[in-house]
Amino acid sequence: MIERIDxxxxxxxxxxxxxxxxxxxxxxxxxxLESESAIGTGTxxxxxxxxxxxxxxxxxxxxxxxxxxxxxxxxxxxALHSVEHRRIGKLIVATSAxxxxxxxxxxxxxxxxxxxxxxxxxxxxxxxxxxxVHCAAALLSPSTGIVDSHGLMLAYQADLExxxxxxxLNSPVTGGRLHEGEIALQVGGEPPMAxxxxxxxxxxxxxxxxxxxxxxGVPASAIPKxxxxxxxxxxxxxxxxxxxxxxxxxxxxxxxxxxxxxxxxAARFGPDVQWIGDIDYSFDETRRAEFATAIRLYYPQLDxxxxxxxxxxxxxxxxxxxxxxxxxxIRGPSDHGxxxxxxxYGIESPGLTASLAIAEHVVALLHPARHAL
Numbered sequence: 001m002i003e004r005i006d007x008x009x010x011x012x013x014x015x016x017x018x019x020x021x022x023x024x025x026x027x028x029x030x031x032x033l034e035s036e037s038a039i040g041t042g043t044x045x046x047x048x049x050x051x052x053x054x055x056x057x058x059x060x061x062x063x064x065x066x067x068x069x070x071x072x073x074x075x076x077x078x079a080l081h082s083v084e085h086r087r088i089g090k091l092i093v094a095t096s097a098x099x100x101x102x103x104x105x106x107x108x109x110x111x112x113x114x115x116x117x118x119x120x121x122x123x124x125x126x127x128x129x130x131x132x133v134h135c136a137a138a139l140l141s142p143s144t145g146i147v148d149s150h151g152l153m154l155a156y157q158a159d160l161e162x163x164x165x166x167x168x169l170n171s172p173v174t175g176g177r178l179h180e181g182e183i184a185l186q187v188g189g190e191p192p193m194a195x196x197x198x199x200x201x202x203x204x205x206x207x208x209x210x211x212x213x214x215x216x217g218v219p220a221s222a223i224p225k226x227x228x229x230x231x232x233x234x235x236x237x238x239x240x241x242x243x244x245x246x247x248x249x250x251x252x253x254x255x256x257x258x259x260x261x262x263x264x265x266a267a268r269f270g271p272d273v274q275w276i277g278d279i280d281y282s283f284d285e286t287r288r289a290e291f292a293t294a295i296r297l298y299y300p301q302l303d304x305x306x307x308x309x310x311x312x313x314x315x316x317x318x319x320x321x322x323x324x325x326x327x328x329x330i331r332g333p334s335d336h337g338x339x340x341x342x343x344x345y346g347i348e349s350p351g352l353t354a355s356l357a358i359a360e361h362v363v364a365l366l367h368p369a370r371h372a373l
Contacts, residue, residue: 008197013044016203017156022359024163035172040153046313048260051145052350059112062328067350068114070357081155090144090245093135095297100137102249132241178217178339199340206316222335224318231271233310240267257294275321281312318346332365
């Protein structure tokens with residue numbers, strides 16, 4: 001027996017739930033197919049939980065546009081739906097005079113991206129905000145914040161279900177085929193199902209490429225290669241000396257081993273970068289010494305014994321080690337022979353911040369006449 005459905009969203013992470021919610025609000029009948037037994041068990045629950053302001057990304061890129069737009073939408077959504085969050089601000093620190101030109105570049109890039117609230121700080125001004133932080137100069141980003149990522153996903157789910165959407169857990173997509181006007185999906189679970197969907201959105205995160213490869217009719221040329229960058233997080237036991245997020249100047253693979261705070265004020269450091277071949281969330285405590293060295297560049301008073309293993313996360317990258325960071329990759333119907341299939345690849349940071357803006361874009365791809373951006 002073949003079940004006919006209107007729209008299937010594959011993956012119940014923060015982006016998948018945001019996309020499903022937006023489609024349901026647009027009048028679509030939506031089912032979210034999630035392979036795991038709970039929402040947000042992958043990248044969405046293993047990150048820094050930061051609401052980014054949109055500073056670092058190339059002007060005009062999807063990361064830049066969707067981060068700035070998504071940030072504003074996210075603050076509004078959290079306030080409206082009582083999702084716990086805090087606009088605590090961030091210091092981006094140059095730990096030496098040689099790094100201060102990078103702060104100039106960040107300022108110029110931020111303005112070009114529409115981020116106009118950055119403030120340049122001298123070392124003395126930064127010390128007034130964060131006495132334990134050593135730097136030669138800094139930028140203050142007042143619109144950076146933190147959010148309860150699981151609470152956010154629950155709010156997206158509630159809004160989805162309020163508009164008639166359905167979440168199906170333990171429902172992995174194991175295969176399927178793109179037809180001219182619809183997509184056939186094989187769905188595992190108990191019992192397994194065969195469905196035909198009028199449109200499908202692949203938000204499977206780390207597994208997005210695997211899902212697309214399992215669907216005959218998806219051109220191999222439309223599926224970018226996946227690279228995995230693992231990041232470790234260490235928590236700081238005891239009272240945190242920080243009141244803001246603190247980021248060193250970014251490196252080629254990410255935003256550096258930075259300080260984030262949770263909503264209870266506890267501090268954690270990370271992520272670092274370890275390129276890996278397979279998904280593996282195990283924790284290697286021997287990385288503590290490397291962390292301590294990186295942290296002491298801006299927090300010289302660190303006591304190593306306070307660093308405690310927290311968790312690991314994996315960035316779903318589509319650029320390899322040593323290559324420039326890639327933009328988000330969102331393939332629409334025009335990439336799939338006009339079949340109503342949308343696939344999202346490389347949705348790493350700032351994916352959480354950008355989730356509502358990404359959702360707007362996906363709705364526009366499936367309904368270009370009604371939802372042009």
